[in-house]
Amino acid sequence: xxxxxxxxxxxxxxxxxxxxxxxxxxxxxxxxxxxxxxxxxxxxxxxxxxxxxxxxxxxxxxxxxxxxxxxxxxxxxxxxxxxxxxxxxxxxxxxxxxxxxxxxxxxxxxxxxxxxxxxxxxxxxxxxxxxxxxxxxxxxxxxxxxx
Numbered sequence: 001x002x003x004x005x006x007x008x009x010x011x012x013x014x015x016x017x018x019x020x021x022x023x024x025x026x027x028x029x030x031x032x033x034x035x036x037x038x039x040x041x042x043x044x045x046x047x048x049x050x051x052x053x054x055x056x057x058x059x060x061x062x063x064x065x066x067x068x069x070x071x072x073x074x075x076x077x078x079x080x081x082x083x084x085x086x087x088x089x090x091x092x093x094x095x096x097x098x099x100x101x102x103x104x105x106x107x108x109x110x111x112x113x114x115x116x117x118x119x120x121x122x123x124x125x126x127x128x129x130x131x132x133x134x135x136x137x138x139x140x141x142x143x144x145x146x147x
Contacts, residue, residue, distance in 0.1 A: 007032050055093055057081030059109055065097035079104075 009030030013022040032040075060081050068077040079095035082103075086092070096103035 007037055010034075055081070055083050055091065057093060057095070058106065059095060063095050063104075063109070065100060065102060067102050068097055068099045 007030070009026055009028050011024040011027050013024065014020060059079075061078055063079040065077040065079055069075055077097055077099045079097050081093065081095055083094070084092050093106040094103050095106070095109070
């Protein structure tokens with residue numbers, strides 16, 4: 001869908017600064033007509049109004065299926081968010097691959113993420129400790145060279 005006014009040959013200046021918008025027509029060659037652009041805008045608005053997600057999926061469009069995705073960039077399979085309820089009404093959020101059907105619970109993702117972040121933090125602490133002692137040695141060597 002077309003969202004950019006440049007698509008029909010109109011350049012708008014001043015939108016980001018919050019100033020009055022200056023519109024320049026005919027500077028850039030149009031790739032669609034203004035009527036088609038307006039139809040696209042109407043269609044986009046209708047689609048946005050008709051679709052409402054019930055739950056917030058924190059990792060939507062961020063998770064890639066480890067089973068289906070190969071080395072080729074064109075084979076990336078993103079996991080989609082889904083939910084289910086138990087008989088007591090508790091909601092479970094999970095992500096599944098539309099290709100292979102594999103899935104993972106959002107709580108499990110959070111546990112894995114916290115575990116990896118903790119490992120990363122510990123690694124950072126070890127590296128910082130060694131770089132600090134290394135820097136002290138370098139400073140001592142530099143001070144001896146200056147004498």
